[in-house]
Amino acid sequence: MPTPVQLVLGVAALVGLGVLFLYGRQALGAWLRYRDTRVVVCPENREAVAVEVDAPHAAWSASQGRPDLRLEDCTRWPEKAGCGQECLSQIESSPEACRVRTILTDWYKTQPCAFCGKTFGEIHWHDHKPALLAPDGALVTWGAFRPEQVIDVLESHKPVCWDCHLAESFRREHPELVTERPERDGPPPSMA
Ligand SMILES: [Zn+2]
Structure with a gap:
């Protein structure tokens, strides 16, 4: 008790x-x-x-x-x-x-990826961050900008999905490892 x-x-x-x-x-x-x-x-x-x-x-x-x-x-x-x-x-x-995160998420929903043309579904900011295509053709990530630059960046850049960011970055950094699909009667592809 x-x-x-x-x-x-x-x-x-x-x-x-x-x-x-x-x-x-x-x-x-x-x-x-x-x-x-x-x-x-x-x-x-x-x-x-x-x-x-x-x-x-x-x-x-x-x-x-x-x-x-x-x-x-x-x-x-x-x-x-x-x-x-x-x-x-x-x-x-x-x-x-x-909120910056909301502004970015909404922006990615409004247009397709600049490379593959796919629309953006749910964005995984922790492990599959989408990137950007700069007006000069450079691939950039959000880490390159300060939050107050976000509005200007959205007006001048194009969205790039995570998959294309990975593939395109690799292609640009290691052009010698990437072979284009060979032409039917062309020379055999060379692997460096
Ligand atoms: Zn893409």
Whole structure:
């Protein structure tokens, strides 16, 4: 038989867990919603900037009732670190649309691969990252760009799927190992 003290402690622990669950869920939801880099238009110079929302602060304030948004970083900081953070209204009104990952994923869905012509299905950013074809014909990956450059890059580059990126990179780096399909009456293919 539990003693009265154990009973009280047990009930208190259960209530505590319930409260943690309720508030924790809101905090976790806010944290998930506001983490990651976003691209917004800076209201001051009307140019694309990359910003980070202070996600832990948003999570904590969400657990208190309502998420309070503030910036943790911006590509125009530290020079403009004292700005009014008016761009936050863009994130508040559509947190998902300005997330860099969302912008890129949506872009890949709008046009086919520049090499194979296939449309993009679900994109596996962790292990099968798609790439880009630059206007000068170079193959580039997203690692070559800063987040605030994303909008300009999307206008000037073409999408390349993971398979074509691999194959085309190999072909360009080792042209001596790649033999084109031989002509019917042509000379036999040479393997270097
Ligand atoms: Zn392709």
